[in-house]
Amino acid sequence: MARYVVKRLLLMIPTLLGVAVLVFLLMRVLPGDIVELRFAGESSFASKAQLALERQRLGFDKPLWRQFLAWVGGIVRFDFGRSMWTGAPISHEIALRFQLSLEVAVLATAIAVLLAIPLGILAAVRQDSWVDYAVRIFSIAGLAVPSFWLGIVVILGLLVVFRWLPPIEFTPIYVNPWRNLAQLVWPALAVGYRYSAVSTRMMRSAMLEVLREDYIRTARAKGLWQRLVLSRHAVKNALLPVFTVVGLEFAFLLGGLVVTEQVFNLNGLGLLFVESIAHRDYTLIQTLVMLVAVVTVFTNFAVDLIYAWLDPRIRYA
Amino acid sequence: MPAGIDAEALPGTAPRGWARRFGAVPEFARRHPLGAAGAAVVLAMALVAAIATLIAPYDPLATDYSAIMTPPGTTHWLGTDAYGRDVLSRIIYGSRTALTVGFVCAIVGATLGAIIGVTSAYFGGTADLLIERLMDVFLSFPLIILALAVVAVLGNGVGNVVLAITVPMVPRCARVIRSSALAIRRTPYVDAARAAGFGHARIILRHMLPNVMAPYLIMATAFMGQAILLEASLSFLGLGVAEPTAAWGLMLKGAAVDFAETAPWLALFPGLAISLAVFAFNLFGDSLRDALDPKLRTP
Numbered sequence: 001m002a003r004y005v006v007k008r009l010l011l012m013i014p015t016l017l018g019v020a021v022l023v024f025l026l027m028r029v030l031p032g033d034i035v036e037l038r039f040a041g042e043s044s045f046a047s048k049a050q051l052a053l054e055r056q057r058l059g060f061d062k063p064l065w066r067q068f069l070a071w072v073g074g075i076v077r078f079d080f081g082r083s084m085w086t087g088a089p090i091s092h093e094i095a096l097r098f099q100l101s102l103e104v105a106v107l108a109t110a111i112a113v114l115l116a117i118p119l120g121i122l123a124a125v126r127q128d129s130w131v132d133y134a135v136r137i138f139s140i141a142g143l144a145v146p147s148f149w150l151g152i153v154v155i156l157g158l159l160v161v162f163r164w165l166p167p168i169e170f171t172p173i174y175v176n177p178w179r180n181l182a183q184l185v186w187p188a189l190a191v192g193y194r195y196s197a198v199s200t201r202m203m204r205s206a207m208l209e210v211l212r213e214d215y216i217r218t219a220r221a222k223g224l225w226q227r228l229v230l231s232r233h234a235v236k237n238a239l240l241p242v243f244t245v246v247g248l249e250f251a252f253l254l255g256g257l258v259v260t261e262q263v264f265n266l267n268g269l270g271l272l273f274v275e276s277i278a279h280r281d282y283t284l285i286q287t288l289v290m291l292v293a294v295v296t297v298f299t300n301f302a303v304d305l306i307y308a309w310l311d312p313r314i315r316y317a
Numbered sequence: 318m319p320a321g322i323d324a325e326a327l328p329g330t331a332p333r334g335w336a337r338r339f340g341a342v343p344e345f346a347r348r349h350p351l352g353a354a355g356a357a358v359v360l361a362m363a364l365v366a367a368i369a370t371l372i373a374p375y376d377p378l379a380t381d382y383s384a385i386m387t388p389p390g391t392t393h394w395l396g397t398d399a400y401g402r403d404v405l406s407r408i409i410y411g412s413r414t415a416l417t418v419g420f421v422c423a424i425v426g427a428t429l430g431a432i433i434g435v436t437s438a439y440f441g442g443t444a445d446l447l448i449e450r451l452m453d454v455f456l457s458f459p460l461i462i463l464a465l466a467v468v469a470v471l472g473n474g475v476g477n478v479v480l481a482i483t484v485p486m487v488p489r490c491a492r493v494i495r496s497s498a499l500a501i502r503r504t505p506y507v508d509a510a511r512a513a514g515f516g517h518a519r520i521i522l523r524h525m526l527p528n529v530m531a532p533y534l535i536m537a538t539a540f541m542g543q544a545i546l547l548e549a550s551l552s553f554l555g556l557g558v559a560e561p562t563a564a565w566g567l568m569l570k571g572a573a574v575d576f577a578e579t580a581p582w583l584a585l586f587p588g589l590a591i592s593l594a595v596f597a598f599n600l601f602g603d604s605l606r607d608a609l610d611p612k613l614r615t616p
Contacts, residue, residue: 011450014450015450015453015454015457016457018450018451018453018454019454019457019458022454022458023458023462026462026463026466027466029466029470030466030469030470031469031470133351136351136603137351140596140599140600140603141592141596143542143595143599144542144546144591144592144593144594144595144596144599145588145591145592145595146546146549146550146566146588146591146592148550148553148569149549149569149584149588149591149592152569152574152577152584152588153584153585153588155577156577156578156581156584159577159578160578160581255459258461258550258554259550259553259554262553262554263574270461273459273461273462274461274554277462277465277469285462288459289458289459289462292457292458292459293457293458296456296457297453297457
């Protein structure tokens with residue numbers, strides 16, 4: 001087990017390094033740079049010498065490999081540098097927005113899990129009945145409806161039915177929990193529906209598989225109540241793959257919901273992504289991409305480990 | 318057998334030609350009514366896309382400034398947008414964009430993924446490790462950055478949108494196909510092909526690839542719905558196909574959100590079109606998976 005953990009941790013290095021190289025090169029391939037954009041934005045006419053001076057200040061005159069090493073060297077020391085556009089430290093730019101994205105992700109996960117587990121069990125136990133068909137249609141529809149469009153419909157519904165709109169300004173939950181929830185519960189619902197659909201389907205198919213296992217037949221044969229067979233034997237085992245899906249979706253949500261944030265006017269990581277790309281704010285984009293990659297890679301790893309821990313049949317050599 | 322009796326008319330004889338090839342269709346429809354319904358909707362949409370010029374009541378690009386934001390009624394069944402363009406006609410023409418993007422992305426993405434996955438499993442060892450790491454890099458890279466970069470460098474046309482959507486699909490498919498291919502790389506027929514002295518490319522393409530057809534078809538159908546959704550999201554962000562092309566995601570952008578209260582039809586109908594299309598693809602894809610390989614899990 002220890003060897004497996006070390007091997008997995010070591011394998012993360014080439015993956016993350018690959019992501020770093022890819023994002024670094026992609027940013028340099030994009031036409032235009034921040035200096036051009038900033039001075040073109042102001043109506044004043046900047047001389048070529050001024051532009052060159054600004055580029056020098058940002059380190060664009062150095063060879064690419066030195067810029068890359070300087071940036072990666074900072075990342076591994078948790079020194080992310082400053083945003084090229086605002087000049088504020090990147091950790092500061094990310095902190096509050098990360099809080100918002102994290103909260104939406106947690107709320108959406110709660111909604112998804114609360115819907116998915118009972119629905120998935122119900123559909124599997126009553127396979128091919130009308131309940132199963134209804135749950136399947138509900139969850140396939142969840143995959144089909146674009147979250148951002150569902151967001152538009154939710155806002156429209158609130159406006160038409162209640163003549164009310166969620167607050168626009170973000171209030172941290174420790175300042176005013178009510179105001180905070182009033183704003184964030186709607187995007188969480190719009191995203192949570194899709195998320196619950198993915199999890200319901202997984203719960204259903206895992207349950208169907210488990211219900212055909214020998215140990216379930218044994219439990220039934222010794223005369224256990226259906227309810228006990230389900231709760232003690234089946235559900236526990238079927239939860240494993242659902243757990244994987246929830247983990248991966250959660251990692252994805254943490255990266256920010258670019259389109260949903262746009263619809264709900266949320267200033268989260270997704271919006272920061274779009275803005276920093278529009279500004280060609282290299283350092284900020286690179287750090288954001290690395291953040292998403294690290295979260296994804298570690299979630300994958302954690303899911304595999306917990307999986308092995310919960311299921312004694314899985315042993316990594 | 319007495320002369321004059323047609324062998325094919327006898328009960329129990331195997332059907333030939335097209336009958337054998339499509340004989341599975343009624344069987345599929347009987348066992349998977351939901352999947353058959355999905356397939357029917359997809360076919361209907363393909364038909365609508367094909368004869369769009371005949372059935373669209375208006376030119377999807379024609380602006381009519383005397384009829385801006387007309388509510389749904391007898392002249393414009395689904396109303397008009399902020400430029401006075403007919404919403405129904407734009408939805409009908411938008412099905413062309415959606416289906417093109419869906420089919421091309423899914424087939425190109427799944428095929429590339431399958432080839433990479435089988436190759437990776439076939440060679441094993443260092444090659445497998447390297448390919449797997451490269452796939453990891455793409456899997457942990459945010460899609461939106463990739464899409465933005467493609468569009469910023471190449472501009473937004475349908476071809477570039479297809480590229481931006483296909484790239485993230487390849488590693489997902491490669492992962493699934495690789496695990497199926499690992500199971501068959503030591504089978505007697507692959508050993509036999511190797512012993513016969515066939516080249517690597519021939520073994521991969523002619524001997525292994527046909528035997529991972531089930532996961533390939535399942536992934537490809539699952540991708541079609543996802544590609545349509547992604548295209549809609551990218552267009553909504555202004556990174557997909559550009560105006561004035563009729564595309565569902567693009568119709569939701571801008572005015573549709575700004576005037577959602579006064580002109581809800583602008584926001585509702587294109588979203589319904591996207592949902593219906595993806596819903597139909599998913600219904601079909603799900604049943605196809607149940608029929609071909611129920612153990613495989615698709616999102």
